[in-house]
Structures are given as structure tokens and as C-alpha cells.
Amino acid sequence: MQTKVSENRGQALKPTPETRPFWEAAKRRELQIQQCHECGAHYFYPRPMCPYCLSRNVAWVTCSGRGRLHTFVINYRPPRHYASDSPYVIGIVELEEGPRLMTNIVGVAPDPKALRCDMPVEVVFEDIDENFALPKFRPIP
Amino acid sequence: MTRSDRSQLRGAVAIVGAGESDWVGRLPNKSALTLHMEAAHNALADAGLRKEDVDAVFTAGRNMANEVPEYLGIRPRYVDGTQMGGCSFLAHVEHALAGIVAGLFDVALITHGESGYSRVGMPATRWGDDSNNAQFELIYGYAGPTTGYGLVATRHMHVYGTTKEQMAEVAVATRKWAALNPRAFLRDPITIDDVLSSRLIAWPFNLLDCCLVTDGGAAIVVTSAERAKDLPQKPVYVLGTGEAVSHQMVSQMPNFDRWDAAMISGTQAFSMAGIKHEDIDVCELYDAFTIVPILALEALGFCKPGEGGPFVSGQRTAPGGDFPMNTNGGGLSYTHTGMYGMFAIVEAVRQLRGECGPRQVPQAQIALCHGTGGTWSSAATLILATEIP
Ligand SMILES: [Zn+2]
Numbered sequence: 001m002q003t004k005v006s007e008n009r010g011q012a013l014k015p016t017p018e019t020r021p022f023w024e025a026a027k028r029r030e031l032q033i034q035q036c037h038e039c040g041a042h043y044f045y046p047r048p049m050c051p052y053c054l055s056r057n058v059a060w061v062t063c064s065g066r067g068r069l070h071t072f073v074i075n076y077r078p079p080r081h082y083a084s085d086s087p088y089v090i091g092i093v094e095l096e097e098g099p100r101l102m103t104n105i106v107g108v109a110p111d112p113k114a115l116r117c118d119m120p121v122e123v124v125f126e127d128i129d130e131n132f133a134l135p136k137f138r139p140i141p
Numbered sequence: 142m143t144r145s146d147r148s149q150l151r152g153a154v155a156i157v158g159a160g161e162s163d164w165v166g167r168l169p170n171k172s173a174l175t176l177h178m179e180a181a182h183n184a185l186a187d188a189g190l191r192k193e194d195v196d197a198v199f200t201a202g203r204n205m206a207n208e209v210p211e212y213l214g215i216r217p218r219y220v221d222g223t224q225m226g227g228c229s230f231l232a233h234v235e236h237a238l239a240g241i242v243a244g245l246f247d248v249a250l251i252t253h254g255e256s257g258y259s260r261v262g263m264p265a266t267r268w269g270d271d272s273n274n275a276q277f278e279l280i281y282g283y284a285g286p287t288t289g290y291g292l293v294a295t296r297h298m299h300v301y302g303t304t305k306e307q308m309a310e311v312a313v314a315t316r317k318w319a320a321l322n323p324r325a326f327l328r329d330p331i332t333i334d335d336v337l338s339s340r341l342i343a344w345p346f347n348l349l350d351c352c353l354v355t356d357g358g359a360a361i362v363v364t365s366a367e368r369a370k371d372l373p374q375k376p377v378y379v380l381g382t383g384e385a386v387s388h389q390m391v392s393q394m395p396n397f398d399r400w401d402a403a404m405i406s407g408t409q410a411f412s413m414a415g416i417k418h419e420d421i422d423v424c425e426l427y428d429a430f431t432i433v434p435i436l437a438l439e440a441l442g443f444c445k446p447g448e449g450g451p452f453v454s455g456q457r458t459a460p461g462g463d464f465p466m467n468t469n470g471g472g473l474s475y476t477h478t479g480m481y482g483m484f485a486i487v488e489a490v491r492q493l494r495g496e497c498g499p500r501q502v503p504q505a506q507i508a509l510c511h512g513t514g515g516t517w518s519s520a521a522t523l524i525l526a527t528e529i530p
Contacts, residue, residue, distance in 0.1 A: 071295045072292070073291035074341075076340075079282065118299070
């Protein structure tokens with residue numbers, strides 16, 4: 001399973017054995033992260049052992065899909081070959097379960113007046129080709 | 142040796158030579174390795190040493206621990222290619238200290254060369270399609286440092302009320318220092334309004350919030366304090382060192398309103414040096430973006446968390462201000478090859494030797510150098526002095 005995200009993005013997406021379950025879940029419209037059964041912590045990105053206690057006793061769980069926009073930038077200079085109607089919002093979302101991840105904030109103007117740290121957001125999935133869907137987030141009204 | 146004994150290392154080694162490539166800026170006719178070579182040549186000449194005297198080579202960059210000794214014709218018996226980004230060379234000083242004190246080698250050459258603008262003879266830097274960076278950051282149009290450093294600026298503005306005007310103060314003050322440095326890439330004066338009205342790169346950064354992209358090299362020579370006494374230059378003693386890494390991908394940064402790695406490296410350096418903040422005469426704080434020195438001042442304890450913005454206001458860090466900072470013109474206006482840290486060390490050495498002409502900080506006796514690596518990922522701190530207190 002490997003694909004060009006799209007002809008004009010240039011960045012191919014190629015899961016590893018460790019990350020494949022995340023991408024398979026995203027394709028099903030589920031945001032999945034891992035939880036440690038030893039210390040209880042949720043964590044992201046995917047790894048075979050808990051980064052807090054190094055236990056192997058970990059499992060995939062489905063997130064609520066809600067969280068808060070921890071911080072963001074509005075990018076006016078996309079990387080080469082990354083097609084976008086610039087500017088676009090790159091955000092760090094803190095999930096209800098605790099971990100943070102990078103994402104795009106969509107469904108809102110790319111304007112610092114329209115965005116605020118800690119504003120509530122929820123996941124939406126965008127198909128990028130027949131194999132992959134990308135979790136992005138939009139403000140919850 | 143326990144951690145509390147770190148102070149026993151204070152002043153054990155000295156920087157005895159410092160040099161840069163013949164010129165810095167736009168150098169389309171020189172490869173990265175030639176920039177290493179010029180810097181090493183000039184630093185060794187400055188130290189009054191020959192390459193045969195070098196028994197340890199330190200450098201950062203893929204394969205560079207093999208390539209640099211080959212290119213220079215040095216066969217070291219100790220090599221260190223630690224690559225933690227732009228502050229790698231500050232960490233190399235700590236590693237050289239450890240090796241010299243342990244008796245593993247006598248003379249360490251630490252070199253940097255990067256064709257950051259012209260990209261001549263540079264190693265490939267692209268992340269693999271199956272890297273975590275590609276899957277969890279680049280896929281979102283993440284554009285590297287211009288976007289990663291800004292994530293911290295936005296959160297700091299939210300939590301503490303830091304303003305874009307305060308960030309611009311850093312760019313304006315640094316340009317004033319560059320105006321005093323004939324080698325600086327940009328020397329024309331700028332105003333806060335110029336910074337705020339320069340084109341947007343990635344909000345909250347405008348163009349003049351961002352460092353340069355240039356070509357250049359720099360190198361230093363480190364040996365024991367004892368051997369330093371027999372060499373021609375006034376020794377610059379290493380009083381304190383610290384290094385730390387907290388993450389690689391910026392999305393894994395533990396806190397976005399403070400710089401954890403710098404808090405660790407700074408604490409190590411100050412505890413080893415045994416001096417107070419007010420003892421420091423000049424600071425060279427890696428300024429990849431205007432927000433970086435602001436966070437560094439907080440993390441290193443020059444001010445409280447959240448007070449970095451007010452700290453730099455009123456052109457306090459400019460020539461004539463009471464807190465001389467980035468006296469060569471910094472990464473913002475002097476030069477920024479990609480891994481700027483070595484230039485911060487060289488400038489601190491020159492200030493402590495009193496070689497800086499119109500930009501000389503009067504009676505500079507203790508200097509602090511601090512660098513960042515990756516995207517707030519790593520940090521390293523050096524406290525340097527003309528005497529061992
Ligand atoms: Zn655990």
C-alpha cells in the first residue's frame with residue numbers, strides 16, 4: 001500500500017507496519033490512537049510500545065474525534081509541489097484523550113481573527129485518493 | 142563523577158582558535174566541504190596549530206564525520222558526528238571537554254560548512270515517504286522551520302500576550318548590530334513597521350521575522366586549559382556547558398509556550414559555571430526567528446516565563462542597550478547557513494578577545510552562547526570567559 005497523495009502534492013504517503021492501522025482506520029472514518037494498559041496513557045504517533053513506560057501492553061482505541069486547537073500558523077509559502085489555495089492553516093490539536101497531533105484546520109477562514117488557541121474542534125476526513133483519507137479538524141460551532 | 146560534581150569541569154578546556162570561511166553570504170563557487178576547509182584552515186592558523194596537531198574532529202551533518210577528515214587530510218583518532226541541528230557545535234564543545242578531560246585526545250577541531258543558499262555539494266535532506274515526519278506532518282503542507290517555530294510563537298502570544306511588535310524589536314536591534322559588521326549580509330537599518338509590513342511567510346511570521354539563508358563556514362579549536370597557556374591567542378575558557386533534546390517532530394513538543402530543552406541545557410551550564418546571570422556581559426542567542434531569543438531568555442532564566450517580550454522591548458538588546466545580544470548581526474542579519482550555532486560561538490570568542498572593533502562590547506569578560514536545533518527540538522548552552530573565576 002503506497003500512493004502518491006495526489007499528482008500535485010509531491011509528498012507520497014507510505015505507511016510502515018507500525019502506522020498502517022492508523023491509516024486503515026482513517027479510511028473507515030475512525031481516528032485511532034494507542035493506549036497503554038500498563039500506565040493508562042493514550043499516545044500518538046503509532047509505536048509498538050508505550051513511550052511513557054515502555055510497556056508492550058498497548059492497544060488501538062477509537063477517539064471521540066473532538067479536541068481543542070492548541071496552536072496554529074497560517075502558511076503563505078507551501079512547500080514545493082504542495083498544491084494549496086494558500087494560505088492554509090496548520091494546527092496542533094489536543095485530543096480529548098490527551099495526545100496532540102498536527103493537522104489542517106478547515107471550514108474556517110485562514111485568518112488569525114477567525115482562529116483562537118483552545119477553540120473546540122472536531123475531526124473530518126478528507127479523501128486524498130482511493131487508498132487514503134486524511135484526518136483534518138474544523139471548529140465546532 | 143556525580144551530576145553535582147559538574148562544577149569540577151569548569152575551565153578545564155579553552156577555545157584557542159576561531160575562524161570562518163573567507164567570506165560568508167552568497168558563495169556559488171564553493172562547495173559545503175570547501176567552506177568547512179576554509180573555516181578549519183583559518184581557525185587552525187588563528188590557534189597557531191597545524192592540522193597534524195589535531196587528533197579529534199567534530200562536525201554535524203550526514204556522513205560529515207567521514208567526509209570532513211578526508212577532505213582536510215586529517216586522520217583523527219576520535220570523531221564525533223553528533224547531529225542535533227544548528228546547536229550541534231555547542232554540544233560538540235561539551236563532548237570535546239569530556240574527551241579532553243578523560244585523556245582521549247588533546248586538540249579538537251570542530252567545523253561547520255554549509256552551502257545553505259547555493260546548495261553546492263550538499264547532502265540530500267528529504268524525509269523518506271515512510272518517515273513519521275512525512276506521514277504525520279509533511280502531509281499537511283508543513284513547511285519546516287517557518288511553520289514549526291511559529292506554532293510556539295502563536296501559543297506564547299495566546300498564553301502571555303506577547304506581541305508581534307515585541308518580536309519585531311529583536312529584528313530591529315539585531316540589524317543595528319549588523320550595521321556595525323562589514324561582513325553582515327543585511328546592514329540597512331529597519332524599523333518595527335518595516336518588520337510588520339514585510340510580506341507574510343507563515344503568520345505570525347513576516348519575512349523580517351525570519352533568518353537569512355546563506356552560504357558559509359566556521360570552525361573552532363578546543364584544547365586543555367593547560368595547553369592553552371602555550372598558544373598565541375588569549376584563551377577563552379569554557380566555564381559551563383549544557384545540552385538537551387526533547388523531541389524531533391514539532392508536533393511532539395512537550396510544551397508549546399516554553400522551551401524545555403533550553404531550560405535543561407541552561408540549568409546545566411549555569412550550575413557548572415557557578416556564575417550569576419548579571420555576571421554575563423554579552424549573549425549570542427541563536428535567532429532562527431525573532432521569537433527564538435525571546436523564549437531563550439525565559440528558558441535560560443534571564444527573565445520569568447512570559448516576560449521575554451517585555452524584556453527585549455525598547456531596543457534593550459541593540460548597540461548601546463543594557464543587554465548586548467547577537468552582536469554580529471545574528472542569523473537574522475549577519476549570516477544563516479542552516480546550522481548557525483558555530484557563528485554564535487565564533488562571535489562570543491571574538492567579543493571576549495576584544496577583536497570586534499565598532500561592535501565590541503566594552504570589557505566583555507563572560508559570554509553566553511545558546512543554540513536551537515531542529516524545531517525547538519534540541520538546545521545547547523555555553524558559558525565562556527576570559528578568566529576562570
Ligand atoms: Zn505506559
